[in-house]
Amino acid sequence: MISILALRARIARGELSAEDAVRRALDAIEEKDPAIGAFVTLDREGALAAARKTTGPLAGIAVGVKDTIDTADMPTEIGSPIYRGWRPKADAALVMMIRGAGASIVGKTTTTAFAHSDPTGTKNPHNAAFSPGGSSAGSAASVAAGMVPLSFGSQTGGSVIRPASYNGVAAMKPSYRLIPTAGLKPYSVSIDTLGLFAATVPDVAFALSAITRRDFAPLGRKPRIGVARQIFAGPPAPECEEALHKAIDALTAQGIAVTDLADPPEFATAWELQPVLANVEALHALAWEWKTQRALMPPKLSKSLQWAETLSIAQFDEARQAGKRARIAAHDSFKEIDAVISYSAPGMAPALSENSTGDAAYNRLWSLLGTPCINVPGCRASNGMPVGVQVISRFGQDATALSVAAMLEEALRT
C-alpha cells in the first residue's frame, strides 16, 4: 500500500513531483485494475492537470471517489444502469474539499447499486477469489491494492469499516456530518456518513485533517479503553475474536487499562431497529427509481425496499426514537472511557461464490449513533485474509478515536 505521509515526505524532499506521484498511481491502476476492477471511470488528464497546478497539503495524492458521490467532470453512475453515463451538474461538497486540499481525483470507484448489498464485480486484492465487501468496494480495494493512497466511501450500515476490515486497510467513518454530505446520493439521510480509506491510521488522520481543515490533537495520555462485544449482534468468527484478543493484549502490554463494557439496553433496541430507519428512508430517497425503474433495481436492494413497504409509520417513528435514546445512552457510556474496541465485522471477506458483500452486524449500531469508527488493520486469518479491529469514540471525539486507533495500530505491529 502507498502511505500518504511517506509519499508527501518524498514530495516535500523533492524526490518526486506531485505530478509524478499521481502518474505512478495512474500507472498502477493501469497495471493492476484489470484484475481487480476497483474503478468505474478514470480521468487521467484531469488528475495530472490538478497535480501540476496545486501546492495544497494533499498535492500528489491520487484519490478514488465512490461512484455515489457527485462529480461534475465525470459520470456518477451509483452502481446502477439507471444512472449509466449520468453527469451531475455540480461536484459534491466532499469533492470540492478534496480538490481544495490539492489532491488529484483519478477516478470513481465501484459501489454496489445505491450503496446497498448487491455485489459489484470488484475482487479482493488479497485473493481474487474473495469479495472486497461493500458497499464501498472499489474504494477499499483500490487502496489495498496499492493503486491509490487515499479513497472515499460512505457508510449507512457498515460500508466503510467492513470492507476496510476485509481488505486490510485503515479506514474511518467520522462523526455524522463531520464531512458534509451534499452531493452524496442518499440512502438514509439520518445515517449516511462519508468516510475514507488509507494505508495506515496516521494517513487517514492526515487526509481527514487536510480536507476538513480540522486539527486532530493527540490524546497526550494513556487512553481508557472499553471492550464492546455487541452480544445482540451475535457471535463473531473465531478469527475475529482472536483479533480482538490480540488488540486487548497489545494495549494491555502498553500499560493501557482495558475493561469489559456492558452495553446499555438502548443499544440492542437501536441495533435491531436501524434497518427500519435506514430502509424506510431509502424508500423515500429512492422513490423515483423504485416506482419508475423497478426492472433495473437489483434483487437484494429490491428485497429491502419491499420489506420497508410493509413497515408502518409508527414503526418508523419508533426506530427514530430508538436511535435518539441510544445516542443519549452512548453519551453516558463514554463518560468513563475514551474509546471502545470491538469487532470490525463478524468474519473475513466472503468468497465470491457466496454472492455477498458481508455482514454489517457490528457496524450498524454505530452508524445509527453517528459516532466516529475506525478500522485498525494488522491481523490475518489462517486463510491469509485480513481481519480488522474497530475503534469507536463518543460523537464528536474524532481526534480521540484517531489517537487511540493509531496507538492500537502501532501496538499490533510490535
Added chain:
Amino acid sequence: MISILALRARIARGELSAEDAVRRALDAIEEKDPAIGAFVTLDREGALAAARKTTGPLAGIAVGVKDTIDTADMPTEIGSPIYRGWRPKADAALVMMIRGAGASIVGKTTTTAFAHSDPTGTKNPHNAAFSPGGSSAGSAASVAAGMVPLSFGSQTGGSVIRPASYNGVAAMKPSYRLIPTAGLKPYSVSIDTLGLFAATVPDVAFALSAITRRDFAPLGRKPRIGVARQIFAGPPAPECEEALHKAIDALTAQGIAVTDLADPPEFATAWELQPVLANVEALHALAWEWKTQRALMPPKLSKSLQWAETLSIAQFDEARQAGKRARIAAHDSFKEIDAVISYSAPGMAPALSENSTGDAAYNRLWSLLGTPCINVPGCRASNGMPVGVQVISRFGQDATALSVAAMLEEALRT
C-alpha cells in the same frame, strides 16, 4: 383562494371532475400569472394527464413546487442562471409523495437563487407594488392569488412562514425531516425543512396527511398556550404586535388559557448563531457554484458566503452545539404548554422598491430547533397587507400544532 377541502368535496359530490379542477387552476394561472410571476415552468399536459388517471386523496388538486426541488420531467433551475434548463435525473422524494397522493403538479414556482434572499421578480397578489417575500416566493403567491390550492416550499431561515404571513395564506413548516428532503437542493442540511402552503389550516393539515400518510389527530381538549415575544429578535412593527394581541384575545374569548413565556437563555444564543450554522453549511453545499461560477452568484447570497468564509471551525462547532442545547431547552419549555404563539414576521411585505424578501428574525430560531411552525392568516395592516400569527409546538408534535392553529384561525374569524 381555493380551499383543498372545498374542492375535494365538490369532486367527491361529482360536481367537478379531477381533470376539470386541474384545468381551472391552469386557466387561472394563464389569466393571473402574467401579472404575478409565480411560476417558472408549467406542465399543462402532464398535470391534466395525472388528474385523469388517479383516485388518490389529492386527485384534482393542482400543485406548485418550489424550483429548488428536483423534478425529472421539468427543469429545476434553483432560481439561478447556473441551472438554466437543468434536468435532474430523478424526482425528489416529496415530488413522488405528491404524485403518490394523486395531486397534479402544474409547475415549478419561483425561488430566490439557492433559496437565499436575492428577490425574485414575483409580485404580491394583494398589491403588486409589494414583494411576496421569500425564498418560497412563487409558492406563497400562487396560493394567495387563487391559482393553485396547494404549493410546496422550504425553510432554512423563514422561507415558508414569512412569505405565508406576507401573502395571507396558511402554511406549515413541519418538524425537521417529517417530509423527506432527498432531492431538495440543500442550503443548510441540518436545518432545511420542506413545508406547504394552502388557503386554510385544515387544508394544510389535509394535504400534509395525504402526502405523508400520517394521521393528525385533533387535540380533543382546550390547549395550553404560551406567548413567545422573542425579545432577542428585536421588536416587531405595531401591526404585528396588534395581530398577536388579536390572537391572544380571540383565544382567551374561547376560554383558552394564554400565558406569557420567558424564553430560556439558550434560545437567544441559538438565534444568534443560526446564521453561522446555516451559512457555513451553505458554503459546503454550494462549494462548486461558489468556486467555479462566482460571477453568476447574486449579491446577497455572495455576501453571506463571503461572511461564512471568515468564520472558524470553532465558531461552526459552537453554533451546532448551541442548536443542540436549545433543542434540549425547547423540549423542557414545551412541558407545560401545547403550543407557543408568536409573530410570523417583524412586519408586512416589503415594498418592491426595498429590494428585500423581508426578515426571518422570528423564524430562524424555530428553523434551527426543527419544531413545527404554522402561519395562521387572518389579520390585515392598515395598508391592506396581510399579517400572520405563528403557532409553534414541540418537535414531533405536528398534530398539536395543526390543532391549535386551526382553533386560532377559527377564533380569529369570529
